Amino acid sequence: MxxxxxxxxxxxxxxxxxxxxxxxxxxxxxxxxxxxxxxxxxxxxxFGTPFYLKRVLSMIKLLAIFNYELITSSLLIMKQILTHSKEVEPGIFTYKTELDNDWHITALALLLMLTPGSVVLRVSPEGDTFYIHAMDIKESKPSVLKSIRLYEKVILEVARP
Structure with a gap:
């Protein structure tokens, strides 16, 4: 590239x-x-490698997905704070990732931590399991899992030729 x-x-x-x-x-x-x-x-x-603009477009796609997730999760958190919802149930869940490279796992963890409402507490020593804290486990878990799968797909597009 x-x-x-x-x-x-x-x-x-x-x-x-x-x-x-x-x-x-x-x-x-x-x-x-x-x-x-x-x-x-x-x-x-x-050249023996894919066309370099494919990777650039994948990076732009990752940035766009992150910005969308950032805005939607920020709005959800603001709604929960402003409505004083007492039905918020924080919790911890695990996610087994398909990523195998340390850089990919780090990128995924950072993308998740930068998005409001969820925090990666720990990554297993093998690097295949994330322990994630969600602000509202009932509402956040499905959306966090959906965004994790999307992030994984795009990270692999960016990182692999």
């Missing part, structure tokens, strides 16, 4: 230098970058 991106930058710079203008202009660089994307897309099978 880094080689494809660096090659794309090189194509864009060559495009700028080969144009008739004597100064560096951003629109010329952008057009060269877009031409480079096309060239690299046509030649990416010769």
């Amino acid at each position: 880094p080689i494809q991106f660096l090659l794309n930058l090189l194509i864009a710079l060559l495009w700028v230098f080969l144009n008739d203008e004597s100064t560096f202009e951003i629109p010329t660089f952008i057009s060269g970058f877009l031409i480079g994307i096309g060239i690299i897309f046509m030649l990416h099978r010769f």
Whole structure:
């Protein structure tokens, strides 16, 4: 992936230098970058790795999913705080993950801890089980499990070629 991106930058710079203008202009660089994307897309099978924009789009997808989860869980927590709901039942549950890499497990744990309403208390020594505290186990557990599965899927898209 880094080689494809660096090659794309090189194509864009060559495009700028080969144009008739004597100064560096951003629109010329952008057009060269877009031409480079096309060239690299046509030649990416010769690199032996997938096209690098697939991973970039997966990163954007992960960021969008995280922002959606952050906003919805924040609204749910604000609703529970402002309505003084006495039916809130905090609890701890476990989740067995399919992730096997330490970086993937760490990313998943951090994404869960940054989302309001749930906290990863512990990860098993084997790294396959999360112990998660939910603010309201009845309401939060299904939504947290759904978001964990979605996070796992997108983390694997980002991390694996």
